[in-house]
Amino acid sequence: MSTSPTNPGAAPAIVITGASAGIGRALACEFAKRGWRLGLAARRLDALEALRDELHSQPASRATQIELLQLDVDDEDTVAPRLTTLFDALGSVEVVVVNAGINALSSVGRGELDTERRILRTNLLGAIATVDAAAALFMPQRRGHIVAIASVAAKVAVPRQAAYCASKAGLAQYMNSARIELSRHGVTVGTLLPGFVVTDIMPNIGKYPFAIPADVAARDMARAIIRRQRTAFIPAFPWRWVHPLLNLLPPSLWRRLG
Numbered sequence: 001m002s003t004s005p006t007n008p009g010a011a012p013a014i015v016i017t018g019a020s021a022g023i024g025r026a027l028a029c030e031f032a033k034r035g036w037r038l039g040l041a042a043r044r045l046d047a048l049e050a051l052r053d054e055l056h057s058q059p060a061s062r063a064t065q066i067e068l069l070q071l072d073v074d075d076e077d078t079v080a081p082r083l084t085t086l087f088d089a090l091g092s093v094e095v096v097v098v099n100a101g102i103n104a105l106s107s108v109g110r111g112e113l114d115t116e117r118r119i120l121r122t123n124l125l126g127a128i129a130t131v132d133a134a135a136a137l138f139m140p141q142r143r144g145h146i147v148a149i150a151s152v153a154a155k156v157a158v159p160r161q162a163a164y165c166a167s168k169a170g171l172a173q174y175m176n177s178a179r180i181e182l183s184r185h186g187v188t189v190g191t192l193l194p195g196f197v198v199t200d201i202m203p204n205i206g207k208y209p210f211a212i213p214a215d216v217a218a219r220d221m222a223r224a225i226i227r228r229q230r231t232a233f234i235p236a237f238p239w240r241w242v243h244p245l246l247n248l249l250p251p252s253l254w255r256r257l258g
């Protein structure tokens, strides 16, 4: 394990939003295993506390610094000041993972704007607020890596997921612009595109094609994050090769897939 370049002697630190469950939680466990210090954010503080207790009960992460932050990214104006307190508590931070997100089915032409607004607010505006806050904290240090958890849905149009696809495509493209802007400040930007990962985000997600457990996804993601990959499908096989084909499926086949 390397040490923090901005805090010599200390282990590197990673901040993860949406760390109370699913992929964020699995990423926290994976980076704890690798000896990183953790800044964990989500709305459910009790779930974060339970995760911290679990990690501190394991010999490998007994002494790991773990700072917690109650954060609702839908409350966009609070994101920057709250993230600043987490950075202050950690002393130095190398990576911010913008992971907090939701999903729900919605149909076009059925007036389901409330659902669609909720998805766009958390996955796009909340994520942008987090990227913006992280960039502002990293730029003066001329270092840092910001990673967004987008989705294969950023690249593939899926029926009954129009708002979700739009939120993830919007986020992926926001990251592409951010990458260009932030490069002259020494800050790097990555976008991860998971396929199906077994979490509570959607019922029965384990039955979807090529679904993988969250800890397996977290291992792949950690590798891409540490290598500072610009973009990575998770897992690379089959999504990197299959996603262009999915965009060629005729509507009748999508309807049959249900």
Ligand SMILES: NC(=O)c1ccc[n+]([C@@H]2O[C@H](COP(=O)([O-])OP(=O)(O)OC[C@H]3O[C@@H](n4cnc5c(N)ncnc54)[C@H](OP(=O)(O)O)[C@@H]3O)[C@@H](O)[C@H]2O)c1
Pocket: 017, 018, 019, 020, 021, 022, 023, 024, 041, 042, 043, 044, 045, 047, 071, 072, 073, 074, 099, 100, 101, 102, 103, 122, 126, 149, 150, 151, 152, 193, 194, 195, 196, 197, 198, 199, 200, 201, 205
């Ligand atoms: N699972 C998949 O197949 C899959 C595939 C592609 C992309 N993704 C993306 O991966 C990310 C994580 O998803 P997941 O599958 O791990 O879902 P999950 O198990 O439902 O976890 C979502 C996490 O986001 C947090 N969150 C939700 N709304 C939030 C808000 N307003 N403010 C702060 N935190 C919030 C939740 O914590 P609290 O409820 O405690 O706030 C929870 O920790 C999402 O962005 C999702 O779109 C997932």
